[in-house]
């Protein structure tokens with residue numbers, strides 16, 4: 511087998527650090543916030559998770575591409591990342607149902623990538639310096655021109671991105687299911703929806719800017735506020751919708767961005783983390799049950815813990831055991847709860863999937879009341 515001769519590519523970080531490697535995926539120039547994911551598996555699910563929209567991903571797993579690409583493993587209709595940085599792109603993939611190489615898949619999807627970099631060094635750098643923008647190019651070899659391009663990349667701070675990835679029109683899933691759930695799609699992953707349909711829910715998935723009255727007109731048994739990209743403080747429209755949802759007492763569950771929006775709707779602030787949590791082995795403690803869970807995470811913002819502690823209406827339910835950040839909350843006396851981590855995982859461990867069951871239980875209880 512003849513291996514592909516690859517062109518040069520460059521990665522420039524906003525603090526001036528500069529790396530040379532080889533081009534993978536699409537040719538071109540692409541910028542975004544650089545962040546790293548420590549998961550050993552599931553690269554395709556990560557690249558297609560809408561929460562990563564506008565970001566450049568560094569995979570810490572050293573071999574990427576070795577099991578190819580399969581359309582069924584997408585978390586949305588195509589990759590959402592703005593760029594990819596890997597240590598060693600695997601030219602050969604080995605898997606019975608692999609449909610294409612990762613390189614072909616990225617090229618077809620217009621994702622610009624770079625391979626052959628010391629990703630351990632880059633990750634250590636981001637960990638000490640903090641989140642920042644970066645740019646990858648296979649076409650600009652003049653540093654000054656590349657720096658000028660990098661300056662055009664928007665900062666993730668105060669950036670609203672949900673409206674760029676949400677569904678255009680509302681749609682039904684699992685019609686005739688036992689429980690009706692209205693999903694506010696602010697960047698939803700497919701596996702979250704399938705965890706709900708697997709538990710007997712009929713879903714109506716609505717665009718991010720849908721008003722409460724339109725959600726209510728579906729007459730759901732409960733509401734779900736999805737994960738998604740961008741800064742939660744830049745989406746007052748979703749915060750307003752959640753406030754109105756809370757005027758009813760139907761169960762509501764939120765994941766990640768949805769959790770942050772629910773917090774904001776309850777007067778709790780959010781902040782940009784130093785470099786975020788992205789991986790498949792983040793330990794979380796459920797402080798209600800006392801049990802710990804190993805979780806999948808992907809977030810660069812978080813809820814302010816002091817605000818939760820000072821709140822009269824919000825109760826802390828989960829904490830992150832690595833850094834004590836807020837991992838879950840609920841509204842006292844109401845069937846509203848949310849988590850910062852990803853119970854659907856995909857990829858990742860399934861320890862937290864009970865949260866979907868808890869949501870169904872709340873729906874059942876509310877129906878009986």
Ligand SMILES: NC(=O)CC[C@H](N)C(=O)O
Pocket residue numbers: 561736737738739740741742765766767768808809810811812
């Ligand atoms: N996975 C998510 O929903 C991410 C939420 C938000 N965009 C963050 O980075 O914190």
